[in-house]
Amino acid sequence: MLNKEKGKNKPQLFEFDLEKELKADGEKLKKTLVEIDGKLQELKKALRQGCPKDEYEAYGNLVRGYTALQKVLSKITKK
Numbered sequence: 547m548l549n550k551e552k553g554k555n556k557p558q559l560f561e562f563d564l565e566k567e568l569k570a571d572g573e574k575l576k577k578t579l580v581e582i583d584g585k586l587q588e589l590k591k592a593l594r595q596g597c598p599k600d601e602y603e604a605y606g607n608l609v610r611g612y613t614a615l616q617k618v619l620s621k622i623t624k625k
Contacts, residue, residue, distance in 0.1 A: 568622055579619055586612050 568575040589609050593602065 562618065565618065565622055568619065575619065575622060579616070579623075582612055582616050582619070586616070 568578065586609060589605050589612070593605050597605065
């Protein structure tokens with residue numbers, strides 16, 4: 547059969563460097579999550595209050611980036 551050797555069927559999971567670092571230090575993980583939440587709240591507040599169009603797009607990109615980071619970090623806490 548094709549690639550049916552022992553141990554070859556296990557999928558390789560990718561881990562970010564930050565993910566490895568934060569798994570080792572739980573206190574730093576909590577601190578980072580709080581910090582990210584604070585930045586997200588600031589960005590959302592700025593978006594609600596209104597800002598120039600070019601800044602609006604940049605803030606929107608930052609919100610999406612911080613949200614993605616928050617999802618990755620929340621997966622670490624579940625493990």
